[in-house]
Amino acid sequence: MAIQLKSLDQLKKMRRAGLVVGELLIEMREAVKPGVTTNDLNRIAIDGLKARKAKSNFLNYHGYPAVICASPNEVIVHGIPSDLPLVDGDILSIDFGAIIEGWHGDSAITVGVGSISSEDQKLMDVCEESMWRGIAAAKIGGHLTDISFAIEDYTNAQGKYGILREYGGHGIGTEMHQEPHVLNFGPAGRGPELEVGMALAIEPMITRGTHGTHVLDDEWTVVSDDNSRGAHFEQSFAFLPDGKPFVLTSLDGGKAELGRLGVEISDLLQ
Ligand code: MF3
Ligand code: CO
Numbered sequence: 001m002a003i004q005l006k007s008l009d010q011l012k013k014m015r016r017a018g019l020v021v022g023e024l025l026i027e028m029r030e031a032v033k034p035g036v037t038t039n040d041l042n043r044i045a046i047d048g049l050k051a052r053k054a055k056s057n058f059l060n061y062h063g064y065p066a067v068i069c070a071s072p073n074e075v076i077v078h079g080i081p082s083d084l085p086l087v088d089g090d091i092l093s094i095d096f097g098a099i100i101e102g103w104h105g106d107s108a109i110t111v112g113v114g115s116i117s118s119e120d121q122k123l124m125d126v127c128e129e130s131m132w133r134g135i136a137a138a139k140i141g142g143h144l145t146d147i148s149f150a151i152e153d154y155t156n157a158q159g160k161y162g163i164l165r166e167y168g169g170h171g172i173g174t175e176m177h178q179e180p181h182v183l184n185f186g187p188a189g190r191g192p193e194l195e196v197g198m199a200l201a202i203e204p205m206i207t208r209g210t211h212g213t214h215v216l217d218d219e220w221t222v223v224s225d226d227n228s229r230g231a232h233f234e235q236s237f238a239f240l241p242d243g244k245p246f247v248l249t250s251l252d253g254g255k256a257e258l259g260r261l262g263v264e265i266s267d268l269l270q
Contacts, residue, residue: 003180004173005197008268010103011238011248014173014199015269017054017105018236018248020098024048025109026251028068028096034088034114038070038081045096057097057104057176064220069095069108071222076205076213076230077167078220088114091124093232097176104176106201107249108234120229123208126158127231130204134184135235135254136261138200140243144180144191151204152185162211162228169202172236196239199248203234240266 006014027048028041045067049056056067064080071079071093072086079093086092095108110124130151137150147169155161169182180192184204209228216223224230237247237254244266247254253265 001179003171003192003198004178005195006173006199006238007197008241010173011199011240011246012269013101013103014105014236014238014248015246017098017100017103018107019251020049020052020054020100021096021105021107022249022251024098025094025096025107028094029109029111032086032092032111032113035085037083037085038072038079038092039083041070041094042066042068042081049098055099057099057106061176067096069093071095071230071232073229074224074227075221076164076207076224077222077232080218080220086113089116091116091120091229091231093230095232095234102174104172104174105249106172106176106234106236108203108232110231110233119208122159123161123206123229124231126155126161127204127206128233130154130206131202131233131235132257132261134202134204135237135245135247136258136263138194138237138245140194140196140239142194143189144182144194145186146188147200147202148183148186149188155204155206162207162209162224164205164207164213165211166213167205167222169200169234172199172201194239196241196243199236199238201234201236203232205230205232240268242266242268
């Protein structure tokens with residue numbers, strides 16, 4: 001299968017899905033505090049999808065039982081929401097997606113619960129910044145793994161973090177997971193050339209220890225092999241017909257974060 005290239009009209013629909021995801025992730029982030037359960041957050045997402053006439057792309061995906069993934073502490077990704085209350089000092093990754101008129105959005109954040117350690121804060125900051133550096137490294141005419149290299153290069157310069165090997169970003173469009181797979185490590189200048197109309201979900205996943213992970217008996221929950229805590233950030237972005245990027249799942253289209261890194265976003269979706 002070739003990489004799906006999206007027209008401006010199609011990207012307008014992806015922006016609508018992306019805004020649903022971005023708005024509801026903020027609503028969930030604001031609800032996170034000690035005593036709240038990840039099922040409470042899942043409920044916020046269910047209600048928010050309904051209010052916006054959007055559908056879930058997570059629910060029933062290969063049998064997945066919820067509309068968000070909620071991954072606390074040493075759970076790095078794909079945690080299933082539960083009735084266990086969050087505790088002061090936890091960190092929680094929330095991954096969430098939505099479909100509008102058949103077009104998908106996908107984004108993730110890691111948030112602190114109450115007051116968290118400076119080491120956990122740095123883990124989260126490094127992960128988020130590596131994602132923005134990855135997106136900022138993506139240029140028309142450049143290559144896919146320019147993104148991968150930028151993520152790894154930044155992360156390794158910040159300290160000893162484990163970058164997950166078995167999971168990565170992906171193309172996104174009329175399905176949540178499309179070609180190409182986007183590694184979060186490796187040399188630049190490889191893989192397909194980046195083109196107008198490509199839409200990619202960029203999602204670094206890192207731990208404070210090893211990159212190795214295993215899946216629990218529930219067949220979803222991904223835990224670090226050394227039980228070190230992890231962070232996960234994700235945004236979906238696209239190249240617009242003017243050759244500039246736009247972050248579909250970010251409320252400001254990535255204007256502030258990419259601007260800070262010297263990248264101008266497209267104004268075709270604003
Ligand atoms: N949204 C995840 C990703 O970033 C995938 C979630 S899997 C699901 O690719 F089963 F939970 F939907
Ligand atoms: Co994704």
